[in-house]
Amino acid sequence: ATKNLTVETVFQLTSTDPARSFEQTGNMINRALYETLLTYKGGDASTQVPGIASKWSVNAGATQFTFTIDSRAKFADGTKITSADVVFSLNRLKNVKGNPSSLMNGITVSAPNASTVVLTTEKATPQVLAIVTSPALGILNSKVVKANGGSDAADANTADKALEFLKTQSAGSGPYVLSSFNLTTEVVLNKNTKYWGAAKAGYDKIIVRNVPVNVQRLNVIKGSSSIAVDLSPDQATNLGNKVNVVTGKASNVFFFYLSQNSTFSPATKFTADAKCIEAVRYGINYKKIVRYAGLGAIQAPGIIPSFFSGALSQKDAIVQDTARAKTAFDACGIKDTPVSIGYWGDGGAVNGLNFGSLAALVEEDLRAIGFKPKLTGAPIAVSLPLYRDNKEEMGLWLWGPDWPDSTNYTESFSPGTKVGLRMGWAAGSDSVITNLQTQASTETNAKKRAALFTEWQKEMNKRSPLIPLVQPAAILVANKSVRGVQDHPIWKVNLSEIK
Amino acid sequence: MKEIIKLSDVVVDYYRNGNTVRAVAGVDLTLNSGEILGLVGESGCGKSTLGKAIVGILQPSQGEITFDGQVVKKLTRGQRPSHFRNLQMIFQDPYGSLNPRRKIGVQIADGLLVAGMSKKNALAKAEDLLEKVGLPRAAISRFPHQFSGGQRQRISIARALAASPTAIIADEPISALDTSSQAQVANLLVKLVEEFKMGMIFVSHDLSIVRRISDRVAVMYLGKIVEIGTVDQIWNNPSHPYTKALISAIPHADGNSFMPKDLPGDVPNPLSPPTGCRFHPRCQLAKPDCRISEPRLVRLSDNRDVACVLQNAGTSPNSISLD
Amino acid sequence: MEPVLGKQGLKKRLLSGTGFTPFIVRRLLTSILLVIGVTFISFTITQLVPGDPVAANLGQSAYSDPAIVAAFEKEFGLDQPVPVQYIKYLGNLLQGDFGVSLSSKRPVIEDLREYFPATLEIAAVAVFLSFFVGLFLGIVSAITRDKLPDQIIRVFSLTGVSMPAFWTALTAFYIFFFVLGWAPGTGRLEPGGEPPANVTGLFTIDALIAGDFDTFKQAFSYLLLPAMVLAIYAIGVLTRFTRASILEILGNDYVRAARAKGLPEYLVIRRHVLRPALLSIITVAGVAFASLLAGSVLVENVFSWPGLGQYAYRAAIGLDLPGIMGVSMVVATVYIFMNLLVDILYRVIDPQMKDSK
Amino acid sequence: MKLNLLKSSNKPKNSESIWRQPLAVVGIGIIATWTFLAVFAPWIAPFDPNAQDADKFLSPSSVHWMGTDELNRDIWSRIVYGARISLPYSILLVFLSATLGSIVGAISGYAGGKVDSFLMRVTDIFFAFPGIVLAMAVAAALGPQIRNAVIAITIVAWPVYARLVRGLILNAKQNDYVTASALLGSSSRRTMFVDLRPNLSGPVFVLASLEVGNALLLLSGLSFLGLGAQPPTAEWGAMVSMGAANFDRWWVGLFPGLAILTAVLAFNFIGDALRDALDPRTAKALRD
């Protein structure tokens, strides 16, 4: 009899083409179909281990990364993996201009010989080692993909036609191969019988199904599925004795922010005020939010999640101080002017935390210190642009890392950066924080890096318009017969490791 | 006597699914002030169509209708020109001719309001009119469903009177009523015509009523007038075989077991009228000629016209016998 | 057709024949216009309201990369002026090209080909079920007018149209799947179940065509619960409508005449009442079917039924214009087609309409 | 053929007062109860509907009759306050679409000809249009708020009224009383606004009362999908969707669902009875 594994999740999936897939479900599946130069083991996201590359080195300035391809590495069809495949895959990723293409920003790929690949950057980029673990950088069989319309040329955006092919079969070297793909119902993986690595596939077949969270719960209780991926801490209680609950810290950090300089409402000039920010920062009842977030959740002391280098500890976390908040509120002069709070409002939930409920919690706290908040959530399609274009007075959002490294945070949240701008925090508005950011990005010594990240966060906590709220638990519920289930911040479940 | 309505060669067509139904096929007629002209004929022969054309509800596709010397124009969406308001119509269905959801007072007053009278005066006048048609003044604030058919017909008459008509087309005003109400409403109409010196065209399929209240009678068959004359002439001395048949089909309520005579066949479909004399397929006296040439209305004597070949040929009217 | 007067009538006469073929041709022409109207309205409304499909469909880092945004806009033609987009859309439509879905990144026509049959399958079963149940209950209710069975059926059918479908679906699923274990889970087949070779897209039918009875049983058991939940509303509608039309027809002279002949009641009902009633009931069933397609949104959501409803939901909240237009057009076409079919049936069944000249 | 009017029209109207119909009385009772709860919510609700505290998901007890939700808000209190959203907004929605639809229908019926054909084609299109899809798209794009959901549904809900009003006008226009008032000198505009208005208001009102239930279903459906009322507003559909995420806490979804069911059912009872009280011909116009 064949040994099957059923994994249920709410699909966040567009395709199984690594170069075009950047969503959680896609990462989970691609992690099993394709291999990357380096990767992580278990739930760890800080120490890279060999993937296709058996050895690697970094130059002193952190601008050149050399990888040596494992001589045993073979694709599922038996062909040997060469540096040409790597160059093709990474260039294709860069040029198809899909969602994950920005990972390759500033990186050039070259292959001095058939078993060596060199990645070069212009400025120091120590996080390249983390970036190459992303499933988007999975290595495809260049011959097969090219034969089926694939292209890595500069115009791959239009020239590459391999998307459809890659939905019908995979062209990778992972322990599983794609059997069937359906965007809305299920993706079926088969065992790669010719897998070259030591850790062979644990199952003959893995079925990843698209199932709403509440049904995931019922199914896993009944034993009709093996792993439920998306349960909230609340839903992970009273499950009976057939299942194990695996908890980790989610990579997502929810945060609340105040906009600095939008032009859409007279109230904004008050929310720009340091006093206003202070009022909010000390007005929020973090304990209540953590309690709502349930089992395994922690208050986010800083924006960098607990498992990355330089993360703050709980003692650094802001503690609610209503009196201080009220004083600050009175000083900020916003008085009765209503302020709107944007968020993902069509019932969106991440890690079981419903944005609407979180917003309701924050709303109550702000109201208590004198604000007149108004919740204006909207579906992603509407609310996300508002947030991204700095058109929200206040917002409730979350950040999940693009690559598992703290630089992803410093480079996204400092003044003048991506999220910084969304809060109206222009470049040059806070030189201390900006300095810490640049230092951290070029520092290659791990200890020193960590110290810089910590310092950066502490400064952020003093004055940034951004207030980290909660780092929820990541919960996987698995049937007791299933072993090796661990939560991972990037690919959630490493299907290859499950036995 | 003044000619109040004059029709010359009026033709009215309906268009239906691409076919033309010629419901009125060339009618000449006059109505004088103070007279009641009865218009009789079988169902579907075009009586209502003609009536509607006279007041301007339908547009004749040919010919001319004048009221008081002015050519009647088709009703448009705007207000009817004020001088035509003296030309009114009374409808057959006492239930459809009053708005069930409005009090009768305002319905009667409408005609006065439109003419520019103040609301208060108009309602007062409406009460007067109700009294005139024999209903209590208090009825003004009641709804139509609180009245019987006969009473409703009186209300319709009061409404028409609000426009001080000089001519009324009454399209089967009593056909839908019970015997006793029939008499009451007919009497009312006769009284009003006399009182106001109006002219009235009284449409009916019941020759016996027409005979009692009309001065003249026009007999219609399939869109054409086949005979016109005074009541006595027509009743006692029908010149057209159809008129004769119509009269002999009326049962007599005399207890003598008189069996009326039927006229075989139905009124032909106006979509494809018979050639020649329209009556010839049902006429016992039809000659081969009748199939070909269409007889015109000819004057037999004063006030007496008939459209029949037999008459045209000079046969004396009295010589027609159907028995 | 109502008679018309004057010049206007003349024109109409010239434009229209009375036969069956001109009728069909005319109806088809208006139907096409209607479908285009539907695209126009969905296009206009989705353009009028704010919202940014680009942001909705790109990840956060991709969105801040102008090159990727430009590429995305180019790919989906969003860089063109709005009227041009619409004209282009219509032009493509003529060639059977419904555009590419922003959310699924594949041609809308393929999406529809996949999702439409899934919804069709439950909607058809629901209508089939509700047609017979509704007809039966409606008849019983009408002939036992004001007696106990009628009272019960009336409350029942009113409850049917008053149930919030999403709530019914949840409750039914919880009870029949989780508590009682009678219903299989969500989806169309069991996990990893191999869909039958695609002929119609309806799994049950395809399974039968393939002679695969096990898959048929499986597919059928999966669709039964969602279909029944959908049917509750339709049963309510059809029961009420049937009752009303039968009562109305029972008031006709010809029914009294039939009773005066001493015919047994079942014959009176079947021959004299049901036949004319069926005409209008079929109309309503046809429209109910079309509205079930649209109404399946909430039910599919609960049963994660991979159908048009879910697709529509995702397209709507993702501001996926081609997707929204595609769904609208399919549903509208079904609606219009059902109406056309009903009209044709009318002309075929009812001699009165045939004879009227 | 002569129509015989003696018989059919002399029949007494078989309209029974709706107070004599038990279902209607039940319906009126339920709506009265909900209205009472809504109006006096602050005094009736035992808790602040938005008060959050430490626990969550308490099952029904003597303190929390219907339990509490994930933020430990008292569900009974939220349902009571929810009546303040669901009922008035459904009625507002029906009022808006009835007004819009009646105006379109009236214009169509009044103008006739090309305007009529055009407007009727437009209503046909809206009829053919999958309303909920449109409503979802509009609500999504405008941002989910109960107000926008109302706008969205109004956009798809008006055509029934347009058709009804147009039909009634065309029907009424055939009546002799319309001709009679034209002969008296009423312009058609006057006929429309003076003569026919009372004929339209009854059926429109009945249709509206039949539609309130549907409106409530649609509104709560949009909220269920997250496209209606925003937190922390207590709205029944949104509350059911909370319950959907927590099947085993059956009380979270069950009670708000029952609230919707009873309110819709009550509106339907009333609408049905009103329609039965209407004369049969107009009632038929409503059904088709």
Added chain:
Amino acid sequence: MSLLSVKDLTVTLATGSGDAQAVRNLSFDVGHGEILGIAGESGSGKTMTALSLLGLLPYKGRASGSINFNGREILASTKREYRDLRGKEIAMIFQDPMTSLHPMLTIEVQLTEHLLHHRKVSKEAARKVALDLLATVKIPDPAAALTAHPTQFSGGMRQRIAIASALACEPKLLIADEPTTALDVTVQAGILKLLHQLRNDRKLSVMVITHDLGVLSSLTDRILIMYAGSEVESGPTSEILKNARHPYTKGLIAALPGKVKSASKNLTSIEGMPPELGNFPRGCAFHPRCIHAVDSCKNDLPGSLQISASHRIFCPVNPFLSSKEGDK
């Protein structure tokens, strides 16, 4: 013994404002081969009387009293017994031939369905009967007519078809409810002739309902005049029409346009209007409109008064009035 003998028939109907008696204590007989006419104004209960014979009263209507048909009491019949009676023993034709034939069924079905049901004959036999019947009622080309639908016929033709259908099972009694009201006089004459002929040829008993005294005069042997659900006068046709005794009957006759042209255009009429169901006056229902009414009329139900062996009236004052006086 007469074929039909009705005693004290009372019909109660449910109206918007409670129950009301549409027919009150009506008694009459129809002899074998006799044509009885029932006349009266609209709403006087003629149709309800007819329907009660067939057990076809409208929804929530009920009848009491006694109806003896062919020696059998039928008022208390079960549904089944009524069904066996209808069409087979007693047939009925209705007022409006446009609506009393089913628009979607062929003439053949409508002519033969009850024949097939009651007589259990074969289809072919039934078709033959139908052809004969169509010939009897003078439908041209019966064979073609069989396959046609009612819409293809004119009103007069449809009424003939309805009559043919009523005759299919050779009933003993034919009830014709206003069979000619909807028809033109010219067509009416044909139908009257046909009914007359049928009676003579088939020895059929007929009950004709009409408000047209002319029709009664032509067709009937005896007349019963109803007012507000009760009989006011009954007797042989010629006697009633020539020598009516009841003020109401006299009024009706006087209101006829008449055979002779009088000098005045005015028609004689009965003032006032008939009472509505549920609002029948106490005592003699006619008293508010009656010029001869005396005080007792307001309170006492009028008893029957035999004028001659077969002629009676329900009026307490009338014996003192000669028919001449009533004409005023």
